[in-house]
Amino acid sequence: MRAAGRGTFETVSTDATADIGLTGLATMGRNLARNMARHGHTVAVHNRSYAKTAALLEEHGDEGDFVGSESLEDFVASIRRPRAVVVMVKAGEATDAVVDALVPLLEEGDIVVDAGNAHYEDTLRRQQALAEHDLHFVGMGVSGGEVGALEGPSIMVGGSEHAYERLAPVVEAIAAQVDGTPCAAHIGPDGAGHFVKMVHNGIEYADMQLIAEAYDLLRTLLGLSPAEIGEIFHEWNDGDLESFLIELTAEVLTHDDADGRPFVDVVLDQAEQKGTGRWTVQSALDLGVPVTGIAEATFARSVSGHAEQRAAAREVFSSAADVPTIEDRDQLVEDVRTALYACKVVAYAQGFDMITEGSNTYGWDVDPGVCATIWRGGCIIRARFLDRIREAYEQEPDLTTLMTQEYFARALKDGEAGWRRVVSLAAAAGVPVPAFGSSLSYFDALRRERLPAALVQGLRDHFGAHTYQRVDRPGSFHTLWASDRSEVDAP
Numbered sequence: 001m002r003a004a005g006r007g008t009f010e011t012v013s014t015d016a017t018a019d020i021g022l023t024g025l026a027t028m029g030r031n032l033a034r035n036m037a038r039h040g041h042t043v044a045v046h047n048r049s050y051a052k053t054a055a056l057l058e059e060h061g062d063e064g065d066f067v068g069s070e071s072l073e074d075f076v077a078s079i080r081r082p083r084a085v086v087v088m089v090k091a092g093e094a095t096d097a098v099v100d101a102l103v104p105l106l107e108e109g110d111i112v113v114d115a116g117n118a119h120y121e122d123t124l125r126r127q128q129a130l131a132e133h134d135l136h137f138v139g140m141g142v143s144g145g146e147v148g149a150l151e152g153p154s155i156m157v158g159g160s161e162h163a164y165e166r167l168a169p170v171v172e173a174i175a176a177q178v179d180g181t182p183c184a185a186h187i188g189p190d191g192a193g194h195f196v197k198m199v200h201n202g203i204e205y206a207d208m209q210l211i212a213e214a215y216d217l218l219r220t221l222l223g224l225s226p227a228e229i230g231e232i233f234h235e236w237n238d239g240d241l242e243s244f245l246i247e248l249t250a251e252v253l254t255h256d257d258a259d260g261r262p263f264v265d266v267v268l269d270q271a272e273q274k275g276t277g278r279w280t281v282q283s284a285l286d287l288g289v290p291v292t293g294i295a296e297a298t299f300a301r302s303v304s305g306h307a308e309q310r311a312a313a314r315e316v317f318s319s320a321a322d323v324p325t326i327e328d329r330d331q332l333v334e335d336v337r338t339a340l341y342a343c344k345v346v347a348y349a350q351g352f353d354m355i356t357e358g359s360n361t362y363g364w365d366v367d368p369g370v371c372a373t374i375w376r377g378g379c380i381i382r383a384r385f386l387d388r389i390r391e392a393y394e395q396e397p398d399l400t401t402l403m404t405q406e407y408f409a410r411a412l413k414d415g416e417a418g419w420r421r422v423v424s425l426a427a428a429a430g431v432p433v434p435a436f437g438s439s440l441s442y443f444d445a446l447r448r449e450r451l452p453a454a455l456v457q458g459l460r461d462h463f464g465a466h467t468y469q470r471v472d473r474p475g476s477f478h479t480l481w482a483s484d485r486s487e488v489d490a491p
């Protein structure tokens with residue numbers, strides 16, 4: 001059975017009238033389809049169980065033109081060629097199953113779009129497999145959650161030029177718009193879109209962990225209530241820190257449960273994850289990019305989940321914080337704010353390094369400035385300072401690190417003293433600040449004249465003859481540690 005149009009359920013002819021198709025009508029898929037229809041595109045919709053399709057047509061059919069199909073065959077036939085079919089199902093096996101079912105129904109030049117949070121290596125694999133059938137596979141990162149999908153997400157498209165040309169009128173229309181610019185772009189070929197979405201999520205992990213540490217510091221060191229801290233975040237949202245996540249933090253912290261208890265006090269303190277942060281860290285290790293903020297944020301979630309070990313440690317070491325007397329409350333609040341901003345600069349700098357490295361490794365030619373531009377709206381990490389990142393890459397496309405660019409260097413210098421005070425206080429009081437601390441260490445490591453890595457090299461050479469290089473002449477060397485300790489040229 002096929003049903004068409006604005007809430008109607010009549011059987012329609014097999015004309016290929018739809019501009020685009022979308023299969024997988026759980027919340028994200030359903031909202032994306034509605035967003036497309038609201039922008040004047042005729043959307044073919046399909047779901048494994050027809051009930052969801054019927055519900056969409058019933059509840060939202062009047063928002064635009066939908067063509068609902070019960071079978072995948074009818075669904076595919078209802079899309080005009082070259083067909084663009086968006087798949088919005090669970091990452092992994094579910095996606096493979098839908099893609100496999102679609103392939104025999106499609107024709108040369110048709111496009112399959114995976115709009116889920118797929119691993120970019122899966123996207124690479126699927127793209128190669130579909131290319132053998134003369135089909136285009138697009139890995140499309142979509143950020144913004146349920147509301148974003150409906151009202152304007154940020155969209156990172158990875159795939160061929162042909163595919164983007166076909167998709168652009170839809171994706172650029174449904175994306176969030178900032179200063180008249182759509183938060184959607186062709187990021188690069190094959191896995192580029194999903195890679196950039198993965199890094200986006202990694203930065204999201206770091207951002208949230210940093211916010212959580214700032215909250216913990218204010219609460220533990222100053223004894224402020226969640227609602228009072230919520231007010232502070234609310235004020236911070238008027239300055240450089242202005243962002244979606246800071247805005248949400250103010251809301252979450254000022255929210256009480258039905259019994260009037262602060263919401264954050266009744267939520268189990270074990271953060272979960274679906275995997276994109278972990279993927280970012282795993283890929284970063286492979287690419288050799290030190291995304292320390294993202295890694296600490298991912299491990300912090302993991303630590304929080306180790307309930308038994310936490311209980312054992314509390315018993316042996318006590319959980320009491322040893323809070324020093326704070327003379328100047330306002331100064332500490334300001335220190336935490338500037339430290340949070342400095343850490344945020346580090347986290348984004350590391351994320352952008354990873355995008356550059358991934359792009360170089362896979363030959364994607366990703367423009368980091370474009371990523372910053374389309375992250376200004378719609379996505380979870382949207383923030384005022386992304387405009388600064390966009391400007392930075394516009395002025396200097398080959399920027400070595402965002403941290404040394406004038407505006408960000410100033411933010412780091414201005415925040416440095418407060419940053420050090422906050423991290424020292426946290427250590428003295430016993431407040432865990434893995435992301436604040438590691439970001440400061442990263443900053444210090446980058447600016448250090450000499451790192452103790454020289455000693456590491458010496459040890460490697462001592463126990464394993466792994467050789468080393470010297471600062472005063474070229475070549476590789478080895479010291480004969482077990483005999484006369486003379487130095488020889490290494491082969």
Ligand code: 6PG
Pocket residue numbers: 117142143144145201204272273274275276277379380
């Ligand atoms: C987005 C979000 C979205 C989702 C994450 C949450 O950009 O819209 O990042 O993709 O909320 O998958 O990830 P965790 O469950 O791993 O925190």
